Amino acid sequence: MDEREFFDEKQEKKTANLNCPHCHQAAEYEITWLVRTKKRNLPGRADERDRARFAKARSYMLRKDDMMACKNLRCRKRFEISGVQSVAFTD
Ligand SMILES: [Zn+2]
Numbered sequence: 001m002d003e004r005e006f007f008d009e010k011q012e013k014k015t016a017n018l019n020c021p022h023c024h025q026a027a028e029y030e031i032t033w034l035v036r037t038k039k040r041n042l043p044g045r046a047d048e049r050d051r052a053r054f055a056k057a058r059s060y061m062l063r064k065d066d067m068m069a070c071k072n073l074r075c076r077k078r079f080e081i082s083g084v085q086s087v088a089f090t091d
Contacts, residue, residue, distance in 0.1 A: 001050040005043060006057045007036035011064070016084050018068060023075035031084065032064040038091070059091040 013030045020027070038059045042050060063086040067078050 001043075001046055001053075003053070003057070004036075006054050007038055007059070010035050010037075012061070016081075018081065018083070020070040020072060020075060020077065021079050022077045023070060023072050025070070025072045025075065027071040029068050029071070031068075031081065033061045034064050035059075035061040035090065058089050060087060060089045062087055 012033050012035045014033055015028050016031050017026055018029050019025070036059060038054075038057055042054045046054065063081070063084065065081060067080055070077050070079060
């Protein structure tokens, strides 16, 4: 059974304060996350192994965005998101 079947999936936007490494200006950016919330119950066809994996599974979110475009109009360079973790557990 695929791990994805353990979770309900949705996209969420969260704001983060980021510093552009080119112009060093800080601004608020909306980062898209994929939120995977653990289901209450496993689908019926799960076997023993699936149940063991499901028991250990935790809700988490994955950062989808890697790059942001600087909001400073005189800069507008793209930069990599750093300082924001790419995976976070939510329970
Ligand atoms: Zn910049």
